[in-house]
Amino acid sequence: MTLVTPDFVEELQQYGDDTVLRCFNCGTCVAICPLINDSFPRRLIRYIQIGARDRILAGGRDLWQCLHCGLCSRTCPRQADPAEVILSLKRLVLAAWREEDTKNV
Amino acid sequence: MTASKHQRSDRVGVYICYCGGNISDHVDVEKVRADVEKIPGVAVARTNMFMCSDPGQELIIEDLRQGRIDRVVVASCAPSLHETTFRGAITRAGANPYIYEHANIREHVSWVLHGDRATAKAEKLVAAAVGKARLLEPLQPIRVEARRHVTVIGGGIAGLKAARVLADRGLEVVLIEKSPFLGGHVARLDRVAPHGEKAADLVAELARSVLEDEAITVLTRSQLVGFDGYVGNYDLRVRAVSDGDGEGQGTYVPFRGVSGGTPPELTIETGAIIMATGFRSYRPRRGEYGHGDHAEVVTLPEFIRRFSMAESADGTLVLDGRIIRSIAMIHCVGSRQIPGIHEEDAEGRLNEYCSRVCCSAVLHAACRIRERFPGTRVHDLYRDIRTYGRDQEELYQRASGAGVVFYRFSPEEPPRVTAAQEGAAGQDFPLRVTVRDGLTFGEEVEMGVDLVVLATGMEAAQVGDLVAMMKLPVGSDRFLQEVHPKLAPVESSVAGVFLAGTAQAPMTIGEACNGAAAAAVKAASLLGRGYLELDPFVAEVDPDLCQGTGDCVRACLAEGALEMVEENGHARARVVAARCLGCGACVAVCPTGAIDLKGWSLKQYEAMVDMIVADLAEST
Amino acid sequence: MTSERTIRCDALVVGGGIAGLQAALDLADQDFSVVIVERDLSIGGKMIRLSKVFPTLDCSSCITTPKMASAAHHDNITILTWCELRALESANGAVTAQVTAMPRFVDEEKCIGCRKCEYACPVLVPDPEQGGFSATRAIRIPFSNAIPQVAALDPDNCMLCGRCARACPTGAVDYLQQPREITINAGTAILATGFEMTGPEGKPQYGNGTIPNVITALQMERILAPHGPYNRVLRPMDGMEPDSIAFVQCAGSRDLSMGVPYCSRFCCMYAIKQAMLLSGALPLADIVIYYMDIRAFGKGYEQFYQTAKAMGIQFVKGKVARLQAQDGGAVAVHYEAQEGDGVSVDSHDLVVLSMGVVPHWSPAGICEVSTADDHFIRSVQPSLSPVRTDLEGVFVAGAASGPKDIVDSIAEAGAAAMEASNYLTTVSRQQG
């Protein structure tokens, strides 16, 4: 059971994304993505929408499979810009890693 | 009954078309002419290159004027193309257009056959047409006086709209409304999806213009209790209902509507009736999504009313003094019910249809919440988002952009609304909503909420009394049923009774107004001249043959088109021409052949068959 | 050959599709004189070209032809086909329109619709009325139940061999026919200009129209029609009977990346209808509808959808991202199976695209009526009077003011006729 915590969207806005809520979960990005055979961009978008922050951080490294080729953003029917969302998530995850490193030091 | 009833004409004129080779290339037109000329009753048989041309038509006109003929048969192309042309020519010659019969020897002969067989078949078809033509009678369209007066039942938006446009067209209107107020459900809205007009403005303006119009009599707190007559000439009885208190006429009362006057008991003579009886909002069962069990579970109409008095606490919604941090809105409550999944109502019925307006209404409310109260979260739980209409998809987009979070559930596993458990994480909310979310890969997700709003659908209004009295058909969805969704979309099967707005099916305000105006235009067309001109093809009883069995009345497909009357102490069938549809269902069941269809009589068909088999008889 | 002609009438109806015909009939039945201006060779619009219609599964032709015939034979209605509206003005309670009658190269008065020209013509061209799947001639009656039954010559394909002129029994063929200008003076006008479907061209995800066996919904209508090009359901590339057919919903709607953000409104229902008809024609075929939301909102529509489900038609939630040609004429459909395995590629023998619905006509430069962001004609009172435009005396009906199914178009046409009648009544009261 996942408890929805929609505040995560606002946190992500610091890292550049403000389009993630436009997504209506059609799955185009998932099926158009040239490299990842998984529900990749939408899974992350959906996790953002319901605020599943921990899951995103746990699978953070997978974000770097994204080539930023932009096909998902180009074909997104809602202009939710999945590529930009992924980039924002990369930034968020990097920031989290750095914070972790600082703590460890 | 004309004197010539059982006589055959001996002066049939037959005109055979070459169609510029289309017929004559395959049919020996001159042979047909020569043979047809020998058929008893044929006075004249002519041919022409193009019967539809002016010279062709002149042949007919001239023969009629000269009195050579009194029945006409043209053998040419399909009747759909030129039947009206030749009837027109006959009219121009000063004769009755119904003395005409058409033989189709192009589409049914020359284009599908060649050689002698084509000629032989053409001859038979022409002969059959002659057989029928000899029995044709001059007919007159049936003229029925009609009152230029329409009664509109229901004072909601559709009823008001219908009354408004009919009065503008110059017809007299009576508007009957059960409640003390005009405006119906629209008056109970705040703003209207998707554009956000104020419902009060829409209703107030329309209702006042209706109340002020001298051509419209508004009867509020009134009910139809008597219905008699037929199309163009209905007699209605109206009685006052002692229901609720009114305000001064024309006063707008928020969430109730515009107050009408108090009615007398009266009788109305009217030409047509528009049913604008509206809908009823679905009432959730106790326990349905926690409704009735938790005070925080409300229906969308209830929410809209309370939301109109909303207050803000630092950008968070406050309703009735309670801070609302999070709202779940659930779609399809009382709509799209599925047998075996949803629970039937007390009468064993399900609302299997989509209520059409709820998706937009919910999204509009959600946008209003998020835009005015950014501190309040909105969770939207849906099955399909049906923002079908103009600017509705944009509303869905706007809701997404405004931060509404969507969840998709399947009817098999609807959301569950429960009281929050003590001490559970994130559970400082009174309620929690749990849903298996198709968008989150079928996972169960859960949210804490302060309020649950149920998007309740539309149900047919309870107009069983009217349905029974007026013998109106209802569909399996219990809404009033039109004759045909495309051929006769606002017509009920009772002639002169039309359907407008949500009496017929769930609709938006715009669609209801369109439906109302569409119903009004039918009423205006029907009554505009002050009389109705109906096709003469109706049943006709020969009282000498009628034995009064009543079989025809039982077989009749139109309510009240046939009735039994006493004539010189004998029961006899009588046709109410204004109600007869001309299908002939009665003809088949008459044991004595006393009833027949004018213009398409059984005797005429028998004559046609006789002509087709005539040579067989000769050979035996 | 150019001749000026002026027609006076009470109401001008622009567009002879189902909405225009209904509006014209509702006006004419009130004894108003009506002129219908139709851009095509025949009245009947999109509806006459359909196979069957939802949710009753009536034969579309059987529902449309009576309305076409009533309009054609109505004493108060004049029909001008193959006419282009050049200008439409409304001022001082009167509407003036300039119309160009395009040359058919066949004299409308003389033609008797016998098709001898068509049989004589040696030029074979793909029949646009059959989705391009079968051939017709360069001179022809556009389709079997066209009204009027008058031939027209297609100058782009005609090679001026003269055979049609020699074959014509009435001497109707006129290679030198010129456009004619017509002025219409009316009291009011109704715009019922209808819709058009976007094509697969310009949609690289769906192959830009180059993938064999990817067809549009209108082409599927022809394949399913009782008088269609093949007389049965076959796929166009190789005439194979498809075992597996996919419908791609929102292939040109609800999609900002394709420039149509709005919902095209009736695609869900026609896809379900076509799926049902297909399952009747090919009982063993697998039929899948890929969708985002099923919008079965009208009277009887949801029940129709549930019936389709019960018939075994599969509904898969997910927008198709990409189509790809495969060996042997199959088409790969890429989508996210949200209720299944995630990223999926399924193969189908035939794919039908539910394309976007766009306006058939733009008033720009012709008429001062304004359009909204979606390019459809703007309604100034969308709740109380959806048929009202911002130009006095000019009303709108049917898909001209946004995608609309037949039922809603017919109701709106009635409403437009009512408001137009009232406009005429008001103006004559003021002037009289």
Place this chain on the structure above:
Amino acid sequence: MFDPKVITALLADNVRKSGNPFGLANGSINTWWKGKNLAGEGGSLLLTGLMYQMVPYINAATGLLEKYEDTPTAERIRFARWVPRFLSAAVLKMKASGEDRNSAARILEDITRILAASGVDFAYRPELDFYSGILLYDLGDLDSFITHARRVAGRLQEAGVERIITVDPHTTWALKKLYPRHAGYAPEVRTYFELADLSGSTDREVTLHDPCFYGRYLEVSQVPRTLLAGLGVRCVEVTGSGPFTTCCGGPAESVSPALALEVGKRRVTELEATGRPLVTMCPICQANLRRAGAEVMDLATLLAGIVENRRTGDSSRRTEDRGRKSEEFPSAAIE
């Protein structure tokens, strides 16, 4: 796949130290201009962004990473805190192939020929030819990117550069879209082919692979097509082209050479379906598509060839350039 955390840190560190992702001195990789007598003053500044020059090192690094990615060691060390020490500057320098270096140099030289033939007034100043930092941006290290971009922008602004001619999509995107937003520097940026105005004639057909940044992000894919059409070259299109072009896989090299190869192979299959010679205009695309087994020519090579009426497409041509001694040039490192 290698740990992005480590890779990102390493690359950011390299850029910080040397100005490019490989930790090599810019001067040691940017040698193509030597002996070309390019004007150093006036007109627009030709800024290669060092992308072409980095290809030999990218190939070398990818080769090394590839070796490890599919080994059991890689499985164990996947996402571990593991520094791929072989990515040191010295090793890369050693592994970079001379042929790759020459090939890159020839393309850049062709670009200068195209500009000259088009009558474009341009200057080249090796000391101002900086790496844009785009990889840092793509990897999500926005802070490091901004730091680097500001330094580059500062130097260019200092030098009064207002008009820039670029040669690859990544640098173009960075300068056109990212620098204005993140470094407050908004020069006029044009690609060389947007400025090209060539005459010449040939009769041939090619298939273009549009780089994502040109086709999709910058939407300039029509420009080379129009240019080629004017020279008699018809472009036979694949479905994935223009704004809908399919990725070559290149950008994944640094975290997963295997993935990059897989994506590249798929794209090659798509492109080769036309049966025409393949042409692209991005060093990363070219390198990755070549790695996936395709013969791919650079647009500059094709254009220059037509203008000079020479035969193009033969990778072994102009052997005289081979082994040209590279000269060292003064440091272009920032600061």
Place this chain on the structure above:
Amino acid sequence: MASQESEGRILILATESCAYPGADSVGQAHSSYPANTYILRVRAPVMFPERFYLDCFAKGISGIIIMSCGEECPWEGAYKALADRIDSVYRMMRERDIDIRRLRLTAICTVCNRAFLKEVNQMNEIVSELGPPGQLQTGTVQAVDSQ
């Protein structure tokens, strides 16, 4: 087709709103079908009593096809009444030893060309196989005015 054409006459009762235009559509397509078919335009076939059909057979009609609008019938309830009537005609035909294949009720739409041709050809085969119906009752035929 011509060679197989029966001498027996086939009467077709075609509704004016569906089947009759459907037959026109077959003509427009120039699809040939047996010549022994006589199409009569009717408003609703529900008007014909049982005896009409039996009389037709008695007069020498070999086969009758009722081409109705089926479910699209403009008169609500007429189709059901018609179907019931035809059942009762079948009963009467059996009693009289008339092969019930001689009478057929079908639905034909305005563009149902194939269905039309199929029905007509099948009936033609049936009447070829069965020959003319029983003995002719010349008495009925003599009712035709023959002066």
